[in-house]
Amino acid sequence: MNRPYMIERLVAALSYLTMGFAGFIWLIIGIFTKSPLRPFLQYHIFQSIFISIAYFLLCYILGFILNILSYIPFINTLTAQITFYLNTPLFGVYSIIQIFIYSIVLYLTVTSFMGQYSRFPWISDIIDQNIRY
Helix, strand or coil, X not given: CCCCCHHHHXXXXXXXXXXXXXXXXXXXXXXXXXXXXXXHHHHHHHHHHHHHHHHHHHHHHXXXXXXXXXXXXXXXXXXXXXXXXXXXXXXXXXXXXXXXXXXXXXXXXXXXXXXXXXXXXXXXXXXXXXXXX
């Protein structure tokens, strides 16, 4: 495989930091200029967009489930306490959930900037099936 250019590594890293927005803009620019994307950039752009969509859906579904559980006696207290402890700031201003999400984004950003194909469960497998290297 060819090593990715610096601009490709930069766009891939920015794509993760902006939750896929920078990659989406790069896709639009590629369509207008009729230039094909190389597999490295295509992989990271699609992975960042899919991770963003999965994160949005997960937050929406968990919020919906927690809202339903808040109406059930005794369970509502338990879910409220768990939610409180997961969202309470531990290290400065960051909660456990934020530290987990930031560490995933940092891993994906650093590996893409280094020119590597970062792996994320399930999503990377789907992208591997649809991109030709």
